[in-house]
Amino acid sequence: MSAQVADRVVMRGICKRFGMVEALRGVTLRVAPGEVVGLVGDNAAGKSTLMKILSGAYIPDEGDIWIDGEHTVFGSPRDAQRMGIEMVYQDLALCDDIDVAGNVFLGREPTRFGRILLDNKKMHAESRELLDSLHVRLPFTDLPVRNLSGGQRQAVAIARAVNFQPRLLILDEPTAALAVSEVETVLDLIRRVASRGVSVILITHRLQDLFAVCDRLCVMYEGTMSADLDAKEATLDMVVAKIVGQGGPQ
Numbered sequence: 013m014s015a016q017v018a019d020r021v022v023m024r025g026i027c028k029r030f031g032m033v034e035a036l037r038g039v040t041l042r043v044a045p046g047e048v049v050g051l052v053g054d055n056a057a058g059k060s061t062l063m064k065i066l067s068g069a070y071i072p073d074e075g076d077i078w079i080d081g082e083h084t085v086f087g088s089p090r091d092a093q094r095m096g097i098e099m100v101y102q103d104l105a106l107c108d109d110i111d112v113a114g115n116v117f118l119g120r121e122p123t124r125f126g127r128i129l130l131d132n133k134k135m136h137a138e139s140r141e142l143l144d145s146l147h148v149r150l151p152f153t154d155l156p157v158r159n160l161s162g163g164q165r166q167a168v169a170i171a172r173a174v175n176f177q178p179r180l181l182i183l184d185e186p187t188a189a190l191a192v193s194e195v196e197t198v199l200d201l202i203r204r205v206a207s208r209g210v211s212v213i214l215i216t217h218r219l220q221d222l223f224a225v226c227d228r229l230c231v232m233y234e235g236t237m238s239a240d241l242d243a244k245e246a247t248l249d250m251v252v253a254k255i256v257g258q259g260g261p262q
């Protein structure tokens with residue numbers, strides 16, 4: 013098998029063990045351009061390990077990865093970023109004391125003569141433009157992110173990742189820590205990012221979010237991919253049964 017050109021991501025036969033633990037036992041995953049795939053499974057099913065492999069943080073023991081048809085081997089997160097893969101971790105990795113614009117450009121500030129040149133005006137203007145284009149309602153870009161709500165912080169972290177113009181955005185539990193009223197805003201943002209053609213993989217325990225935003229639902233069980241469902245056809249009961257390992261192989 014090789015990747016179809018239409019696939020944004022193909023992972024095939026991915027295996028990873030940690031000592032005696034077989035975290036992944038031959039996992040296959042495909043994602044199309046602009047598709048939102050929900051990745052679910054019980055604790056220790058292997059979701060984070062699979063996504064750490066896709067974002068270059070772990071190297072698989074076996075298996076192959078193609079990005080837009082190109083066979084790739086990632087030695088580090090930098091390699092994955094160069095291929096257009098951005099992962100927003102659960103703990104967000106924002107700098108609390110730095111303002112919104114500074115966080116949007118974090119690690120990638122404009123440089124000149126090898127020195128970081130903080131062109132503040134430009135950073136604020138571009139951050140504003142980016143946030144507006146994503147319909148993120150944040151009145152000020154000069155506010156330290158410590159003053160923002162959980163949902164606003166999540167939006168800034170996603171905007172920062174989008175600013176790298178990724179081909180694939182991986183989100184790990186983006187709504188887990190949010191107030192109910194903020195969840196919808198973040199789900200909207202995910203839809204908007206996908207509508208630009210960016211593929212999204214969403215890890216979540218909030219199963220209701222899956223149906224609101226995903227095109228496909230991939231369920232992991234004990235290091236295998238136990239179901240790959242069309243979100244329009246799947247029901248909550250089907251997903252829950254697959255999460256707890258009922259119903260046999262797909």
Ligand SMILES: Nc1ncnc2c1ncn2[C@@H]1O[C@H](COP(=O)(O)OP(=O)(O)O)[C@@H](O)[C@H]1O
Binds near residue numbers: 030035053059060
């Ligand atoms: N760095 C690691 N060292 C040892 N074991 C690990 C490591 N990362 C994950 N594991 C193990 O691999 C299995 C899958 O974990 P993980 O991918 O985090 O699952 P999930 O994200 O679905 O909860 C678990 O048994 C976990 O304990």
Ligand SMILES: [Mg+2]
Binds near residue numbers: 060061
């Ligand atoms: Mg995890």
